[in-house]
Amino acid sequence: MNVLAIETSCDETAAALIAETGDRARPWQIRSSIVASQTAIHREWGGVVPELASRQHVRDICGVVDAALAQAQATIADVDALAVTQGPGLVGSLLVGVAFAKSLAWARQLPVIPVHHLAGHIESLVLAHGELPLPAAVLVVSGGHTSLYLVPEPGVYRLVGRTRDDAAGEAYDKVAKLLGLGYPGGPVIDRMSREGRDDRFHFPVTRLTHADRNAPRATGSDLLPPDIARRTDFSFSGLKTAVLRLVRERSADGPLPREDVADICASFQRVVIEALLDRTFEAARWLGARSVGISGGVSANSRLRADAEARGARLGLPVYVPPLSLSTDNAAMIGAAGLRRLRAGATSDLAFNAEASLPL
Ligand code: KG4
Ligand code: ZN
Numbered sequence: 001m002n003v004l005a006i007e008t009s010c011d012e013t014a015a016a017l018i019a020e021t022g023d024r025a026r027p028w029q030i031r032s033s034i035v036a037s038q039t040a041i042h043r044e045w046g047g048v049v050p051e052l053a054s055r056q057h058v059r060d061i062c063g064v065v066d067a068a069l070a071q072a073q074a075t076i077a078d079v080d081a082l083a084v085t086q087g088p089g090l091v092g093s094l095l096v097g098v099a100f101a102k103s104l105a106w107a108r109q110l111p112v113i114p115v116h117h118l119a120g121h122i123e124s125l126v127l128a129h130g131e132l133p134l135p136a137a138v139l140v141v142s143g144g145h146t147s148l149y150l151v152p153e154p155g156v157y158r159l160v161g162r163t164r165d166d167a168a169g170e171a172y173d174k175v176a177k178l179l180g181l182g183y184p185g186g187p188v189i190d191r192m193s194r195e196g197r198d199d200r201f202h203f204p205v206t207r208l209t210h211a212d213r214n215a216p217r218a219t220g221s222d223l224l225p226p227d228i229a230r231r232t233d234f235s236f237s238g239l240k241t242a243v244l245r246l247v248r249e250r251s252a253d254g255p256l257p258r259e260d261v262a263d264i265c266a267s268f269q270r271v272v273i274e275a276l277l278d279r280t281f282e283a284a285r286w287l288g289a290r291s292v293g294i295s296g297g298v299s300a301n302s303r304l305r306a307d308a309e310a311r312g313a314r315l316g317l318p319v320y321v322p323p324l325s326l327s328t329d330n331a332a333m334i335g336a337a338g339l340r341r342l343r344a345g346a347t348s349d350l351a352f353n354a355e356a357s358l359p360l
Pocket of ligand 2: 117121142143296297328329
């Protein structure tokens with residue numbers, strides 16, 4: 001079976017053709033994957049402008065789908081089903097992909113499977129490495145999300161922790177902006193950090209010890225002891241404010257020297273990565289996880305990858321991270337998650353809509 005997948009949740013227009021392999025251990029194969037990034041458009045504004053993003057998706061979607069079919073040397077006649085990101089994301093952006101997929105499904109009489117964006121990020125690990133040793137603790141860390149899941153069996157995702165405020169990628173983007181490093185912030189802070197000292201500035205790391213009284217539903221409380229469940233949530237807005245204060249203080253007499261910028265980047269990055277890995281590995285231990293997965297845009301970070309590897313090796317826990325092409329937003333992961341749902345019996349219904357917020 002071949003699935004044509006479409007992803008337009010934020011500022012990437014993406015399409016991919018994913019095939020089943022027939023091998024249960026490594027169930028899917030990428031026949032093609034095309035990503036049209038809008039970074040150049042949004043860079044000028046220092047962040048994603050939703051209205052510009054949806055307009056650009058409209059311009060790009062047909063060409064991106066054609067390119068995905070061409071790269072796979074396939075035609076629409078080879079497509080057996082469609083998968084599309086339903087949410088969460090920017091609703092105007094999501095709408096373009098959802099309307100396109102539903103129209104194509106209706107015109108070709110094909111099933112269309114709505115996919116949760118974070119299920120896509122989780123399945124990117126299986127797409128790249130085959131089925132993980134389960135149960136797995138999987139951290140999805142991107143510009144819009146920082147969420148920790150327990151995957152007890154294939155296709156089952158149980159939330160055990162999430163950010164109470166900013167996502168980790170959002171913190172990277174905001175810190176880069178206030179240091180004048182441009183958008184997106186992750187890759188440039190990753191690079192600058194390599195020339196900086198990570199112990200020069202001591203930024204606070206928020207360690208949550210109280211229950212989230214605003215939670216739409218409790219995270220992890222059914223899976224972890226209450227005092228541990230409270231500690232598996234993340235918070236990055238205090239850190240961002242601490243960096244802002246330091247930058248204001250130190251740039252009062254003129255622009256910061258490059259050395260200071262590099263040291264701030266490295267010190268900020270150390271705190272973010274420690275917070276991410278402390279909670280992930282602590283939860284993994286409590287949950288009896290047999291592997292750890294890290295996916296989403298921030299999993300492209302070179303230090304996060306290296307530190308996660310090192311911790312995993314110390315604890316004898318295998319760590320899985322997707323290749324760079326599957327870390328940031330792409331449609332291949334949506335095709336994988338779509339095939340997972342299709343094989344689990346999900347049925348197609350054209351009545352679904354794009355959802356800006358959608359629980360997983
Ligand atoms: O998964 P993604 O493409 O989009 C969302 O679903 O949000 O993630 C984008 C985020 C951005 O915040 C970007 O700054 C961050 O991933 N990112 C990185 C790196 N590359 C991208 N963060 C840290 N280090 C990187 N190398
Ligand atoms: Zn994403």
